[in-house]
Amino acid sequence: MKRKNICFALFVLGLIATVTALLLWGVYSRLSRPPITQTLDPDRPMVALTFDDGPSPRYTPQILDILYQTQTPATFFLVGERMEGGRLLIREMKAVGHQVECHTYSHQNLSALTGEEIRQEVALAQEEVEKILPGHKFRYLRPPYGSYTQKVEQEAGITLAMWTVDSRDSEPGQEDKIYSNVVDHIKDGDVVVLHDCPETAKVLESIILTLKEKGYQLVTLDQLAARLTQEEKEALIIPSTWKGKS
Amino acid sequence: MKGKFAATMIFAGVWLGLSIWFAIGWAREASCYLPAAYVWWAIIGLALLPGFMMSGMFFSNLLHWKCRTYPHTGQDTTVILCAHNEEGTVARTIQGILDQDYLGKIRVLVVDNASTDRTRSEIFRVKDLAGENRQVEYLYCAQKGKAHALNTGLAQVETAYFITVDADTYLEKNAVQRIMDHINARQSACVAGNLFVDRPTRTLCAKMQIYDYLMSIAAIKRFQGSYRSTLVAQGAFSAYSTQAVRQAGGWQDRMGEDIVLTYQLLEKGLPSTYEPRAVGYTTVPQTWNGLYNQRKRWAIGMLEGLSQVKPWQQGSFFACHFTCLNVGVIYLDLAFLLGFIPGLVLACMGCFCLVGALTIFTVAVGALLSAAVYLYQKKLGIPFHNSLPGFIAFLLVFQGLQSTAALHGYMIHLFRRKGEWK
Numbered sequence: 001m002k003r004k005n006i007c008f009a010l011f012v013l014g015l016i017a018t019v020t021a022l023l024l025w026g027v028y029s030r031l032s033r034p035p036i037t038q039t040l041d042p043d044r045p046m047v048a049l050t051f052d053d054g055p056s057p058r059y060t061p062q063i064l065d066i067l068y069q070t071q072t073p074a075t076f077f078l079v080g081e082r083m084e085g086g087r088l089l090i091r092e093m094k095a096v097g098h099q100v101e102c103h104t105y106s107h108q109n110l111s112a113l114t115g116e117e118i119r120q121e122v123a124l125a126q127e128e129v130e131k132i133l134p135g136h137k138f139r140y141l142r143p144p145y146g147s148y149t150q151k152v153e154q155e156a157g158i159t160l161a162m163w164t165v166d167s168r169d170s171e172p173g174q175e176d177k178i179y180s181n182v183v184d185h186i187k188d189g190d191v192v193v194l195h196d197c198p199e200t201a202k203v204l205e206s207i208i209l210t211l212k213e214k215g216y217q218l219v220t221l222d223q224l225a226a227r228l229t230q231e232e233k234e235a236l237i238i239p240s241t242w243k244g245k246s
Numbered sequence: 247m248k249g250k251f252a253a254t255m256i257f258a259g260v261w262l263g264l265s266i267w268f269a270i271g272w273a274r275e276a277s278c279y280l281p282a283a284y285v286w287w288a289i290i291g292l293a294l295l296p297g298f299m300m301s302g303m304f305f306s307n308l309l310h311w312k313c314r315t316y317p318h319t320g321q322d323t324t325v326i327l328c329a330h331n332e333e334g335t336v337a338r339t340i341q342g343i344l345d346q347d348y349l350g351k352i353r354v355l356v357v358d359n360a361s362t363d364r365t366r367s368e369i370f371r372v373k374d375l376a377g378e379n380r381q382v383e384y385l386y387c388a389q390k391g392k393a394h395a396l397n398t399g400l401a402q403v404e405t406a407y408f409i410t411v412d413a414d415t416y417l418e419k420n421a422v423q424r425i426m427d428h429i430n431a432r433q434s435a436c437v438a439g440n441l442f443v444d445r446p447t448r449t450l451c452a453k454m455q456i457y458d459y460l461m462s463i464a465a466i467k468r469f470q471g472s473y474r475s476t477l478v479a480q481g482a483f484s485a486y487s488t489q490a491v492r493q494a495g496g497w498q499d500r501m502g503e504d505i506v507l508t509y510q511l512l513e514k515g516l517p518s519t520y521e522p523r524a525v526g527y528t529t530v531p532q533t534w535n536g537l538y539n540q541r542k543r544w545a546i547g548m549l550e551g552l553s554q555v556k557p558w559q560q561g562s563f564f565a566c567h568f569t570c571l572n573v574g575v576i577y578l579d580l581a582f583l584l585g586f587i588p589g590l591v592l593a594c595m596g597c598f599c600l601v602g603a604l605t606i607f608t609v610a611v612g613a614l615l616s617a618a619v620y621l622y623q624k625k626l627g628i629p630f631h632n633s634l635p636g637f638i639a640f641l642l643v644f645q646g647l648q649s650t651a652a653l654h655g656y657m658i659h660l661f662r663r664k665g666e667w668k
């Protein structure tokens with residue numbers, strides 16, 4: 001009787017282990033996908049898609065899937081305190097060739113913080129990302145709400161990266177508008193800001209397909225920056241208005 | 247009763263609707279990692295079904311928060327007590343019955359079920375201690391099997407109602423009075439008493455079960471009893487209408503003879519209720535193996551009941567509803583083992599696709615339900631033990647053991663192997 005019970009319990013344990021192993025394999029197989037491949041033609045126009053506010057356990061996987069299916073590299077600006085809940089997602093970003101950058105630790109308006117607090121926001125986020133991607137160093141900071149001052153620039157200690165095209169995807173239920181916000185006025189060298197949100201997950205695929213149809217090469221921020229002149233770079237980093245649009 | 251049930255269903259339905267709405271997004275997210283069919287199977291078993299059950303139970307138990315009291319009865323009653331090798335506990339159990347604060351006469355029929363130890367002499371030791379209005383009779387049943395012993399006792403019952411008590415269940419002083427008041431006033435076919443764990447001081451395994459009885463079992467019984475459809479009037483302590491049991495043909499020689507009998511009474515459309523104020527302290531298995539075997543038997547008993555009386559054959563809408571939920575329990579056991587535990591491992595590794603926000607939601611309603619039942623039991627004013635290690639063990643290991651044992655039981659029933667007595 002006792003032996004039979006133990007045998008059955010072991011059998012169930014084995015079953016649980018098998019299911020767990022299959023699930024882990026399913027999850028990790030995303031990480032072992034070959035990196036996104038692309039050959040860049042320096043003479044054709046380029047656009048960088050950037051995604052703020054991730055990782056979101058709900059929407060980031062969908063966005064990653066669309067990017068992978070369309071073989072589109074992009075740049076993610078991550079919030080430090082959200083990283084713990086999306087360890088696998090962040091590892092996947094790196095593994096398939098997306099660029100992983102900083103969007104502060106707790107998504108506060110940096111213009112309202114003291115110098116010490118600004119440094120903390122960047123340092124804590126850096127600490128978080130290194131827990132997940134050892135040795136990873138942020139090179140760009142996108143200030144939350146696009147809001148910064150000269151003090152922010154000085155205290156942050158890393159380059160601020162802004163955008164030139166605002167998708168305004170934080171307005172819910174406006175998928176068509178998001179699409180046209182991005183696609184209508186796009187030009188060579190643009191940086192598009194999007195977010196890890198449901199609306200974006202819905203329209204991203206058509207945005208990417210349209211941009212590609214129009215002949216744009218979609219690249220990471222690094223790839224784009226490598227091609228910009230010093231003047232263009234500065235324009236990207238410090239836009240004409242001091243306070244961001246959204 | 248119908249109004250409260252409708253309100254409960256609406257509450258649980260709204261809960262279910264919200265969960266489904268929430269689950270759609272969750273499933274989409276998880277499906278990026280895992281096969282969609284598995285994800286939905288797990289979500290139903292980890293969130294939708296338990297959420298529906300527990301929110302309904304919680305709301306219904308709130309609606310029935312007030313404890314009903316009934317006019318006292320002093321009619322004669324009979325207690326059937328079956329003992330198979332129970333030398334250690336039988337005398338104390340009989341003593342507990344003799345010491346009852348009951349207005350009427352209690353006749354105790356102690357059925358010795360082919361004991362080979364000193365059970366017989368223990369019975370005779372306390373037999374003559376019976377005072378006024380109390381009487382102990384010794385019966386012998388040579389055929390091994392609890393159902394046979396119970397039927398032997400039943401044949402001797404001359405009162406309108408009788409009570410069954412297990413040889414290892416010690417009754418609280420007012421237990422007989424309260425269960426008799428209840429069955430007499432409500433005219434139920436059977437009434438399940440409220441079981442607490444007796445002297446759980448020895449092993450962690452026993453301490454852990456305090457909380458299963460105190461919260462889970464009591465919550466389910468009260469929920470079902472509110473609609474006269476308590477699915478198990480457990481043999482350990484229940485009252486029955488003699489006529490109803492005789493009409494049902496007494497007990498069948500099955501692993502879960504008490505469950506099968508209750509199902510048969512329900513099939514006839516007879517009411518089966520629950521009396522929280524009638525408390526018996528039952529001795530629980532002290533070892534993990536013992537507990538495993540007990541839960542295995544319960545699972546087999548449940549399937550025996552379900553196959554004897556199919557849910558759609560039930561006599562009342564409520565009984566049909568609750569037996570359907572019981573079928574759902576089989577699903578839950580599987581989902582716990584092959585959905586929740588793997589999901590937990592995944593969550594530990596940073597992937598919250600299975601065990602995530604909605605699970606926390608479900609755990610929260612479970613905690614709310616348990617807390618409410620705990621307070622309710624406390625309010626009864628009947629003492630019970632508490633144990634922090636027991637509670638922690640209950641949270642951490644109980645469900646795993648219970649589900650594994652239940653699955654084992656389902657398998658045994660499926661392949662129709664023969665089990666053992668008790």
Ligand SMILES: [Zn+2]
Pocket residue numbers: 052053103107144145
């Ligand atoms: Zn932001």
